[in-house]
Amino acid sequence: GEDVEQSLFLSVREGDSSVINCTYTDSSSTYLYWYKQEPGAGLQLLTYIFSNMDMKQDQRLTVLLNKKDKHLSLRIADTQTGDSAIYFCAETPNTGGFKTIFGAGTRLFVKA
Amino acid sequence: NAGVTQTPKFQVLKTGQSMTLQCAQDMNHEYMSWYRQDPGMGLRLIHYSVGAGITDQGEVPNGYNVSRSTTEDFPLRLLSAAPSQTSVYFCASSRGGAGEDEQYFGPGTRLTVT
DSSP, X not given: XXXXXXOSEEEEETTSOEEEEEEEOOTTOOEEEEEEEOTTXXXXXXXXXXXXXXXXXXXXXXXXXXXXTTEEEEEESSOOGGGOEEEEEEEEOSSSSSOOEEOOOEEEEEEO | OOOEEEEOSEEEEOTTOOEEEEEEESSOOSEEEEEEEOTTSOEEEEEEEEETTEEEEOSSXXXXXXXXXXXXXXXXXXXXXXXXXXXXXXXXXXXXXXXXXXXXXXXXXXXXXX
């Protein structure tokens, strides 16, 4: 079945790079997403990558997609305390209809 | 634009009570959806709507009803609350279906059923 898995916690020091990893099972997925959730708030789309791309860069964010291994990563350069949040990986299977599968989220702790 | 708004922010119910979680968006989005978020799990889709008058079930629809009489509003009804429905509920909207169209999420409603 469709599943998205990611580690639950990551701790980094301020200024270091953070890499959050995600694996997914549906090879037909057309879009893969990274959402950010700050405490007490809803999810906010950070970035997405289309399945025919290997990499996407947006300022401090770099998304890498390995379709062969069904592996998606989010790298945050120069991590700041304001980056502390939960990061959700999500995919849209190419099964038609309206469906986004979310991972359980990775809680990023940034130590000053 | 206010974006996606949800009320209430917090609610405590007793088992068997009913209530409606409100969701509204002012972006003229066709697609709206309800998710629940439980600890250690990703968001799970409860119900969704692709336009006024059209709703469909998501992954975990049991115990919930929805209606979409207007483009702006998409209320979620709990018919007879159960402790298993203790969760954080998020409403989301998007211009089109999942894909390049970003889903905008409301701030959430934290529901506790005792």
